[in-house]
Amino acid sequence: MEANRTSQVNYLNVALPKGRLGEKVYQLFAEAGFECPSILENSRKLIFENPETGVRYFWVKPSDVAIYVARGAADIGVAGKDILLEYRPDVYELMDLGIGKCRMAVAAPVGFAEDPARTLRVATKFSRIARDYYAGIGRDIDIIHLNGSIEIAPILGLSDVIVDIVETGTTLRENHLEVRETIVPISARLIANRSGFKFKREAIERLMAGLGGKDK
Amino acid sequence: MELNLNVLDEQERIGFLLRSLYQEHGFTRYRMSKFEEYDLYSRNKDFLLSEGVLTFTDLNGRLMALKPDVTLSIVRNMKDCGNGLQKLYYHENVYRVPAGSDGFREETQVGVECMGRVDGKAIQEMLKLAAESLRLLSGRYVLEISHLDLLSAMVDTVATDNGTRERILRCSGQKNLHGISEICREAGLAEGAERPLLEMLGTYGSPRTVMPAIRRIAEENGCGDYARELGQAVASLMGTEEEEHLWIDFSATEDLKYYNGIAFKGFLEGIPDPVLSGGQYDALMRRMHRKDRAVGFAVFLHRLDRLNREGGAN
Numbered sequence: 001m002e003a004n005r006t007s008q009v010n011y012l013n014v015a016l017p018k019g020r021l022g023e024k025v026y027q028l029f030a031e032a033g034f035e036c037p038s039i040l041e042n043s044r045k046l047i048f049e050n051p052e053t054g055v056r057y058f059w060v061k062p063s064d065v066a067i068y069v070a071r072g073a074a075d076i077g078v079a080g081k082d083i084l085l086e087y088r089p090d091v092y093e094l095m096d097l098g099i100g101k102c103r104m105a106v107a108a109p110v111g112f113a114e115d116p117a118r119t120l121r122v123a124t125k126f127s128r129i130a131r132d133y134y135a136g137i138g139r140d141i142d143i144i145h146l147n148g149s150i151e152i153a154p155i156l157g158l159s160d161v162i163v164d165i166v167e168t169g170t171t172l173r174e175n176h177l178e179v180r181e182t183i184v185p186i187s188a189r190l191i192a193n194r195s196g197f198k199f200k201r202e203a204i205e206r207l208m209a210g211l212g213g214k215d216k
Numbered sequence: 217m218e219l220n221l222n223v224l225d226e227q228e229r230i231g232f233l234l235r236s237l238y239q240e241h242g243f244t245r246y247r248m249s250k251f252e253e254y255d256l257y258s259r260n261k262d263f264l265l266s267e268g269v270l271t272f273t274d275l276n277g278r279l280m281a282l283k284p285d286v287t288l289s290i291v292r293n294m295k296d297c298g299n300g301l302q303k304l305y306y307h308e309n310v311y312r313v314p315a316g317s318d319g320f321r322e323e324t325q326v327g328v329e330c331m332g333r334v335d336g337k338a339i340q341e342m343l344k345l346a347a348e349s350l351r352l353l354s355g356r357y358v359l360e361i362s363h364l365d366l367l368s369a370m371v372d373t374v375a376t377d378n379g380t381r382e383r384i385l386r387c388s389g390q391k392n393l394h395g396i397s398e399i400c401r402e403a404g405l406a407e408g409a410e411r412p413l414l415e416m417l418g419t420y421g422s423p424r425t426v427m428p429a430i431r432r433i434a435e436e437n438g439c440g441d442y443a444r445e446l447g448q449a450v451a452s453l454m455g456t457e458e459e460e461h462l463w464i465d466f467s468a469t470e471d472l473k474y475y476n477g478i479a480f481k482g483f484l485e486g487i488p489d490p491v492l493s494g495g496q497y498d499a500l501m502r503r504m505h506r507k508d509r510a511v512g513f514a515v516f517l518h519r520l521d522r523l524n525r526e527g528g529a530n
Contacts, residue, residue: 067316070488071316072487089316090489091390092390092392092467093387093392094391094392095394096394192391194483194488194489194490195484195485195488196488198358198360198463198483199356199485201421
């Protein structure tokens with residue numbers, strides 16, 4: 001147990017989001033000098049380390065990256081801006097990596113006419129983002145928190161509109177929905193634990209320099 | 217019968233060590249032996265470390281709170297001492313909902329408060345005491361120091377309204393420099409207007425390395441006095457064994473509602489959250505109609521669970 005903790009202190013611990021975005025992020029990190037070839041091997045392992053570059057990667061669910069970083073299990077990680085806005089983890093947001101671009105948007109059935117006199121029913125996975133957005137424009141809403149398949153909520157009459165991530169808009173079109181407003185652009189961000197940043201500054205700044213400067 | 221010190225667990229041992237340290241420095245104990253009305257905390261909600269407050273109805277029907285904080289109670293119960301200096305320490309259990317947790321926890325903290333004529337010397341002493349407290353916990357520590365008035369003045373060079381100011385301050389606390397640039401563009405500011413602010417936020421690390429640049433940026437933007445105050449605050453620690461553990465950083469905190477001037481946080485290697493937090497809180501004193509100035513800090517003993525004995529207190 002103590003040996004584990006010691007090696008956790010020595011390595012730069014990186015939480016990567018599982019999936020295509022994580023693979024892209026690993027390529028960027030490897031090009032910046034933080035290679036770990038074993039991660040490319042086809043295996044079911046989730047933790048990979050390279051003593052030569054002093055880095056340890058682990059794959060985690062994208063929405064959990066910020067938790068690993070905030071709680072110090074990872075020194076740094078890559079999380080979408082949507083997760084940072086929704087859960088507000090107490091971490092540093094060091095860089096916009098400029099990848100995984102999409103947007104958080106309000107979408108409604110094609111031709112939907114909003115009645116400003118009525119409370120707007122909003123289905124979303126991102127309750128805080130939706131609440132903040134509508135509070136900012138002074139609109140009274142009823143949040144319906146869902147965990148998936150948000151697009152069907154207006155079709156089934158569960159909600160008037162949805163607040164969700166839109167990448168190409170294909171899913172919306174296939175469900176006869178259209179974007180009404182863009183709330184905020186989303187992309188992948190390099191995040192760091194506040195304490196870890198102070199003790200592993202040299203490695204983190206070297207990575208940031210390799211990624212294209214202190215901040216893109 | 218002699219007291220066997222081995223009966224103390226690590227948290228208790230460290231707590232008593234810190235108490236001895238503060239007592240040696242002339243602080244006297246403040247005991248929070250009664251509960252405060254909920255109203256005290258609800259009026260100063262943002263000052264609390266967690267949102268929830270455990271409440272109960274006292275026998276006389278008043279709504280009371282189960283200690284979410286100690287400083288507010290001290291500020292409320294002590295009287296102004298004008299030209300003197302009142303030095304207090306406490307060792308109390310508080311009840312909070314830790315970030316990311318779904319319920320209340322009992323947490324132990326030891327802290328010091330210094331109220332009255334808090335001048336540069338008192339602030340220097342407080343920083344020294346914070347560094348000594350951290351050294352008692354582990355040899356691998358960082359004391360992060362900021363100057364909130366300097367941060368505030370620099371943010372004012374770009375903030376066009378309160379909303380923008382709040383957003384920029386939040387980004388400052390997250391080292392989110394790209395976010396500040398985005399906010400400035402949204403606000404219609406000319407490209408590069410935020411450069412001095414970004415340069416200051418991007419200047420962090422040992423005082424010996426970063427203070428010349430901070431002085432220059434502050435002078436160029438009409439806030440040289442604040443940079444001098446910051447330099448003076450750390451001056452007594454320069455050349456001591458604490459120097460290598462000091463870290464100037466304007467992302468330490470962005471809470472300007474209660475704090476002002478020097479603010480600081482303490483970190484230990486391997487522990488993800490700050491184990492010490494403090495600073496000047498004249499703004500809180502004014503809100504509570506107190507004339508004294510004040511500075512203090514708290515050590516969060518419950519966060520030391522992950523501290524191993526080798527690196528820990530001795």
